[in-house]
Structure formats: structure tokens, C-alpha cells
Amino acid sequence: MATLRVTRGQALAWRLGRHHLLAGAADATEVVRTLTAVSVFGSDPDLSVRRRLASPGPPGEVQRALADGRLVRTWSFRGSVQVMAPETAGAYLAVRSAGRQWERKSWVEHYRLAADDWPDLRAVVREVVADGPVPPQAVADVLAGSARFGHLAPEFAEPNHTLLKPFAWQGDIALGPDLAGPLVLQSPSAAPGWAGIPDLDEAGPQTVLEYVDAYGPTTPDHVHYWLGEGLSAGRTRLARWWREVRDDLVEVDVEGETRWHVAERADELAGTRAQPTVVLLPGKDDWVMGPGTKDAWVVPDGLRTDMTRGAAPVLVDGVVAGTWRVVGDALEVTTPPSPDLTGDLSAEVARLGSLLGSALELRTR
Incomplete structure (x- = not known):
């Protein structure tokens, strides 16, 4: 399959959808x-x-x-x-x-x-x-x-x-x-669905594919962060497992940067169109921790320390643009989105208030 070319906005929009942040999951x-x-x-x-x-x-x-x-x-x-x-x-x-x-x-x-x-x-x-x-x-x-x-x-x-x-x-x-x-x-x-511990030679490639399927388009370094640093899998094993699943992946050119994506979802990625989005997530959410706070796609350098310390992120088009916290009956936001996204932010604050069971007033700080 020829190299797929997408923008970073497309890539993050696909990932937002894959993470059930645009249309929710069943359970x-x-x-x-x-x-x-x-x-x-x-x-x-x-x-x-x-x-x-x-x-x-x-x-x-x-x-x-x-x-x-x-x-x-x-x-x-x-x-x-x-x-x-x-x-x-x-x-x-x-x-x-x-x-x-x-x-x-x-x-x-x-x-x-x-x-x-x-x-x-x-x-x-x-x-x-x-x-x-x-x-x-x-x-x-x-x-x-x-x-x-x-x-x-x-x-x-x-x-x-x-x-x-x-x-x-x-x-x-x-x-x-x-x-x-x-x-x-x-x-x-x-747990009725418990499937036991599979053989490592089966489990390794499976976990590599599942990571790419959730956090693609991605790189072997991101896989090492998630499975190597997180689970101590070892770089040699991870490199071997990556080679074993390579035929299930497709190379993606994201504005000149080479990444990989699960091949069966390549058409989904190619057909994704970035739309303005504002999402409020709790601190240390997988959106940030999956690729890691060093990943500048998601976490700009100036906000890395906040994310590492567990501040709750405000995502604008999938990128951390500020932080939020609840103070009394108000939701305080740092670095609010541009004026044209004020309505999206207000809707997200209302959604968060519903999830927390409290009506929240939007406040910037």
C-alpha cells in the first residue's frame, strides 16, 4: 500500500474519535x-x-x-x-x-x-x-x-x-x-471475561497492535514508552514484536513525519476531516499519558510540567491548550480557547457539570 499522507489535524481528529471523545462508546x-x-x-x-x-x-x-x-x-x-x-x-x-x-x-x-x-x-x-x-x-x-x-x-x-x-x-x-x-x-x-495469561510470544504482538490501534498514527518510540517503560517489556522484544506486526501496519506521512497506523483503519484515517473541538479531561487521562507528556503533538513544551503533575487538561483540537479545575460552583479555565470556540467550551463545561452532578459556571483565570 502506498504511503498515506495526512495532516496532524486529521491524525488527532481520528484519535479523538477512536478514544470515544467525539461519539461515545456503549459501555x-x-x-x-x-x-x-x-x-x-x-x-x-x-x-x-x-x-x-x-x-x-x-x-x-x-x-x-x-x-x-x-x-x-x-x-x-x-x-x-x-x-x-x-x-x-x-x-x-x-x-x-x-x-x-x-x-x-x-x-x-x-x-x-x-x-x-x-x-x-x-x-x-x-x-x-x-x-x-x-x-x-x-x-x-x-x-x-x-x-x-x-x-x-x-x-x-x-x-x-x-x-x-x-x-x-x-x-x-x-x-x-x-x-x-x-x-x-x-x-x-x-471476572467472567477473564481470558487468562497468554503465551508471551502471542501477547507481545497483540499489545503492540492494540497500542497502535488506540494511539495511531504513532511510532516505535511511543510503543516503547507504553510497553517498555510502562511494562518493562524490553527494547529487544519490542523491536521483534514490531517486526512481526509490520504487515498489519501502514506507513503514514504526517506533514513530513513518518508514523504508522493499523492498516485496516487506514481508510478511516484518510477520510477523517478535522473539526474544531474542545474537550475537558481529568488529569493523567490516557489521552495525555498514552503518548506521554514528551509528545509535542499533544502536549506543548510549556504545559508539560502541568501535565506531568496531573493537572486537568483543556484540549483544543486534541492539543493541550490550558488547564481547568472546579472551585466551588465554578469551573476555572486557564488559557481559554479563541472566541470562536467559546460556545464549544461552554457546551463542554455543561457536559462536565452533568457528569459531576453539579451546574458549573465557566470562569477564566
């Missing part, structure tokens, strides 16, 4: 599956998801989706906690496990746990959480009577999140559904 699972993962810490996953729904209900949609198993909550990207679609979460966990950090000498010596001890320990943990959600103390209670693993009981009783994470990465545990409650553990199979 929370569709949103999260498209974005691959939505962070819990330092962000507002419920607002991120509900802003992308065609018919958003009251606050608490992510909590409801977790409670009925439409989403799972677990440790994955950057050692933090994300909500993920159970159908695809296992692939990202497989990639996260690729480095096998628990086999490093420092781990083995600190926890007195050899690599060949893990299968039996994992089996114990899976059995305890099978009837979960249970507190980590439940695992500690079982291990306390073990001659082989008793020394690890205090690590679960604390609990030690560092030790817990490899169990999540390997699909033995997930976090309980209550976002506001204490830490509890359950089996990820509590």
Missing part, C-alpha cells in the same frame, strides 16, 4: 479495552470513562463495572494499579512479567525465595484467594504454618506490595472491586 468495558488500561492513582478513572460514554449514568460507573466483573483492577503499568478489560488484561500482564524480576539475585536473597519455589507458592496463593475477596492476612495465616514459606507470612500481613505484584502479573491475584475500600485480593477469574 465502560469498550472504553477501557480501547485505551488498553486506565490508571487509578493520581487520576479520576470514573470521569475518564464516563466522558467517553454515549449515555453516561451517574458517578460510579467504573465501580459498578468492577463489582459485576466487566472490568478488573490489578497492578500492571509502571508498578501502579489500573482498571483493565478482563478479555485483554492477561496480555498486558504477560508483557509485564517478561522481565521476571522475582528471579533476580536481589529478590532471591531478600525474600529467601528461589525461582523454582514460585510455582508452589503461587499455587498456595491462588487457593487462598479463590473464594475472595480476602485480605492479604488470609494468605499470611496459611503461610504461617508452612515450614517452607512461613518466613513470608509477615510480608503478606503488612502487606508488602512489592512482593504481591508478581502474583498479579502472573494472573494469580487481582485486587478486589471496591475502589475506596481496604486492600483485598481475589482471583482475576472472578
Whole structure:
């Protein structure tokens, strides 16, 4: 296929649509599956998801989706906690496990746990959480009577999140559904759509394609940011997986910059026409964090620090143009859009007020 040529405005307009920010998705699972993962810490996953729904209900949609198993909550990207679609979460966990950090000498010596001890320990943990959600103390209670693993009981009783994470990465545990409650553990199979942990050679190319499908047109460096820095996949593996999916991608010339896009969506991209848009998103939303705050397409240099610190972005045509915050009954905006977009901003403020359950007055600062 010949190189596709588009403008940056077209590319960002396509991505806005793909992120369900122009026409909403049917449900929370569709949103999260498209974005691959939505962070819990330092962000507002419920607002991120509900802003992308065609018919958003009251606050608490992510909590409801977790409670009925439409989403799972677990440790994955950057050692933090994300909500993920159970159908695809296992692939990202497989990639996260690729480095096998628990086999490093420092781990083995600190926890007195050899690599060949893990299968039996994992089996114990899976059995305890099978009837979960249970507190980590439940695992500690079982291990306390073990001659082989008793020394690890205090690590679960604390609990030690560092030790817990490899169990999540390997699909033995997930976090309980209550976002506001204490830490509890359950089996990820509590989610009806849980598909298990696939083989790494299958998971790697799948996650590369899913990233390009959500954040295209993009580059291998962006894939490395999301899967390499975020999941510790390793540059060599990522380069191999990129080569394996290369036939499923099409080269795109974006105003002289070479990027790639999923081939089956090339016609969509070519047919996209940029329209003026104003979108208000919560801080650390995937729109910014997916490509990363270093990506000048989305985050101008002057606003990078604000985005890194978690300020809520005002997007104009997909580019961060300022920030917003709610103060009392007002929504304050820095660097408001040009006068011809005032109506779009007012409509977006009204939308946000509806999502938050409060009428908000637009105010600039």
C-alpha cells in the first residue's frame, strides 16, 4: 500500500474519535479495552470513562463495572494499579512479567525465595484467594504454618506490595472491586471475561497492535514508552514484536513525519476531516499519558510540567491548550480557547457539570 499522507489535524481528529471523545462508546468495558488500561492513582478513572460514554449514568460507573466483573483492577503499568478489560488484561500482564524480576539475585536473597519455589507458592496463593475477596492476612495465616514459606507470612500481613505484584502479573491475584475500600485480593477469574495469561510470544504482538490501534498514527518510540517503560517489556522484544506486526501496519506521512497506523483503519484515517473541538479531561487521562507528556503533538513544551503533575487538561483540537479545575460552583479555565470556540467550551463545561452532578459556571483565570 502506498504511503498515506495526512495532516496532524486529521491524525488527532481520528484519535479523538477512536478514544470515544467525539461519539461515545456503549459501555465502560469498550472504553477501557480501547485505551488498553486506565490508571487509578493520581487520576479520576470514573470521569475518564464516563466522558467517553454515549449515555453516561451517574458517578460510579467504573465501580459498578468492577463489582459485576466487566472490568478488573490489578497492578500492571509502571508498578501502579489500573482498571483493565478482563478479555485483554492477561496480555498486558504477560508483557509485564517478561522481565521476571522475582528471579533476580536481589529478590532471591531478600525474600529467601528461589525461582523454582514460585510455582508452589503461587499455587498456595491462588487457593487462598479463590473464594475472595480476602485480605492479604488470609494468605499470611496459611503461610504461617508452612515450614517452607512461613518466613513470608509477615510480608503478606503488612502487606508488602512489592512482593504481591508478581502474583498479579502472573494472573494469580487481582485486587478486589471496591475502589475506596481496604486492600483485598481475589482471583482475576472472578471476572467472567477473564481470558487468562497468554503465551508471551502471542501477547507481545497483540499489545503492540492494540497500542497502535488506540494511539495511531504513532511510532516505535511511543510503543516503547507504553510497553517498555510502562511494562518493562524490553527494547529487544519490542523491536521483534514490531517486526512481526509490520504487515498489519501502514506507513503514514504526517506533514513530513513518518508514523504508522493499523492498516485496516487506514481508510478511516484518510477520510477523517478535522473539526474544531474542545474537550475537558481529568488529569493523567490516557489521552495525555498514552503518548506521554514528551509528545509535542499533544502536549506543548510549556504545559508539560502541568501535565506531568496531573493537572486537568483543556484540549483544543486534541492539543493541550490550558488547564481547568472546579472551585466551588465554578469551573476555572486557564488559557481559554479563541472566541470562536467559546460556545464549544461552554457546551463542554455543561457536559462536565452533568457528569459531576453539579451546574458549573465557566470562569477564566
